[in-house]
Amino acid sequence: MQSRFKLIQYFTATSLVAFGFVAVTLVYFQMRQSDFFKSVQTEEIRSSQETHGKLISNAEQVARRDLLSIHENGNVNLTRLFSNALWASDxxxxxxxxxxxxxxxxxxxxxxxxxxxxxxxxxxxxxxxxxxxxxxxxxxxxxxxxxxxxxxxxxxxxxxxxxxxxxxxxxxxxxxxxxxxxxxxxxxxxxxxxxxxxxxxxxxxxxxxxxxxxxxxxxxxxxxxxxxxxxxxxxxxxxxxxxxVTPFLQQIKATSQAFQKTADENQQRASLQAENNQEQVDHSSRTQLLVLALLLTLLYVVLLVIVRRAQRVIEKQAQESDTNKQRLAQAEKMTTLGQMVAGVAHQLNTPLAFSKSNVFMAIQSLDTMVPTIEAASRVLEKEIAGDPDITQPTRLDGRDFAARLGDIPGEARMAQEMLGDVLMGLDQMNELVNNLRNFTRLDRARTAAVDLNSTLSSVVYIAKSVISTKVRVVEAFEDLPPLECNVSQLNQVFLNLIVNAAQSIRGAGTITVTTSSDRERICVAILDTGSGIPDDVLPRIFDPYFTTKPAGEGTGLGLAIAKDIVVEHGGEIVVDTQVGVGTRFRIYLPLQAAR
Ligand SMILES: Nc1ncnc2c1ncn2[C@@H]1O[C@H](COP(=O)(O)OP(=O)(O)O)[C@@H](O)[C@H]1O
Ligand SMILES: [Mg+2]
Known part of the structure; x- marks a missing residue:
């Protein structure tokens, strides 16, 4: 199975990143807001402090000035009195x-x-x-x-x-x-x-x-x-x-101090109020953030539920599509097998027919030999017993006895030859059956380490039963390392490619099946001298149900399934083709399949 898109993981990761980003931004702005509020309050307090200070110092200065001018006036008067009293006389x-x-x-x-x-x-x-x-x-x-x-x-x-x-x-x-x-x-x-x-x-x-x-x-x-x-x-x-003027000045100072005290008290109250305000602002910021975090979490949970449902639906669909594919593969296999059964039956028929006639003929010739051999054995028995009354038959079944006797060795050799041919026919049938069994290894373990060359040989052998005799199939195999694979599936792939190749050849032609390998992968190439694939058809050949063949001959599923199987083995299919010259399909299968 191909690795599925990890919807929930991606969703969670991106949501977390997005939520984190939102959270950081919000916290940042809240902090800036709080700082701004704090600085406004501090500035307000500072400026009111300054105003108060100025006011108090102005008031004190005015009081001193007044004190000075009042006293000066008093002194002027005093001087006048003094000079009136003392100047002229003293x-x-x-x-x-x-x-x-x-x-x-x-x-x-x-x-x-x-x-x-x-x-x-x-x-x-x-x-x-x-x-x-x-x-x-x-x-x-x-x-x-x-x-x-x-x-x-x-x-x-x-x-x-x-x-x-x-x-x-x-x-x-x-x-x-x-x-x-x-x-x-x-x-x-x-x-x-x-x-x-x-x-x-x-x-x-x-x-x-x-x-x-x-x-x-x-x-x-x-x-x-x-x-x-x-x-x-x-x-x-x-x-x-x-x-x-010490007492007056003390009075002025005391008044200033009283002012200052009141101002300080106001200041303290304002500071307390500011602290209070700040606390409230911070508290409401925190509440806002908390509510937002809750909303985001809620949003995440709701989205997660939706995404999980989506994931389940997707997985179900994927599973259904997997089962469908398997069904299609099975159907395609049955179609190919149907075609093959006919071919195989035909192939079996030839050796079967001539074996039957040979056996029949051997029995017939044995039948004709039996009376002659019986008569000859009777004469031989009397002669051995010393019976004087030996009457040698001169004719048997209307033919000359001696001549009949002379024919026997030749007839016996003929029968022997015919039976020998039968044995050969049986060998052929045996080979066919063996290959069939090799090909349909469905009952075996799903994956096994196999030699692809022997697998391919069987496929070619079986394929020949449905391929025109005018098409030559050449095997050019290099030694291959064992490949861990699903043999039955790969058989289906190779058979389809060979049958496709044969179907593309009109009249006589050649199909060459080659194998090769490097340290990483095995390459199986199927080259034909067929019609080639036109440019407008090439992009669609791997589409399911795409076929250029008449109904009954092609289902259009062969290459689609072949591609799926090869991809599931971690490999790939490459096509190169030239119209009128032929086509080459190459299948690359990794030795260390990444499944
Ligand atoms: N070797 C080939 N030479 C030319 N055309 C080919 C060859 N192999 C496949 N094609 C084209 O690809 C189509 C799809 O092949 P496939 O999926 O096996 O379906 P089908 O064989 O049932 O048509 C064929 O109908 C044919 O047109
Ligand atoms: Mg096909």
């Missing part, structure tokens, strides 16, 4: 006195560069200003002025006061060591003294010597404020006030 005369002290000399001294790369006063210059400052402190009005300033500041939020003249020299400071410092380069002093503007800044000091003594970790607002001569628009000096 500071103006004091400034007059200090202007006599020469600071220009110090200013012209050399500068130095500090560790940050900034230009600062050199040590000599510093010492010079310091010395001049001491001169200011030494002025007789200084102590009274200092006392008044301190008295008027008591109980306020002002930490420190400095006063600069219009040249930038610190002519007064509640921190005495700073008196004499040159501030003409400071932007605060420049803004207030030269442009008449209040300039404030917020600073943090870890140590600060205030009016009340040294304080630690304070947030301070330092304001440079122009002192306007009362009743005029004229700037006459610069005040610098330090006020403590």
């Amino acid at each position: 500071f103006a005369p004091f400034v007059d006195k200090t202007s006599a002290i020469d600071f220009e000399r110090c200013r012209s001294m050399g500068n130095a560069v500090d560790s940050h790369g900034a230009t600062v006063a050199g040590p000599e210059k510093k010492a010079c200003f310091q010395a001049q400052g001491e001169l200011i402190r030494a002025l007789p009005q200084f102590a009274a002025l200092d006392a008044r300033v301190r008295a008027s500041m008591r109980g306020s939020s002002v930490f420190k006061i400095k006063v600069y003249d219009l040249k930038g020299i610190t002519i007064y400071s509640t921190e005495h060591a700073q008196i004499g410092d040159d501030k003409s380069g400071s932007p605060g002093w420049i803004g207030a003294a030269l442009h008449g503007k209040a300039v404030s800044e917020l600073t943090f000091r870890d140590k600060f010597s205030a009016l009340q003594g040294v304080v630690e970790n304070r947030d301070l607002i330092a304001s440079y404020l122009p002192v306007i001569e009362p009743g005029t628009e004229r700037v006459v000096g610069v005040f610098e006030l330090y006020s403590d």
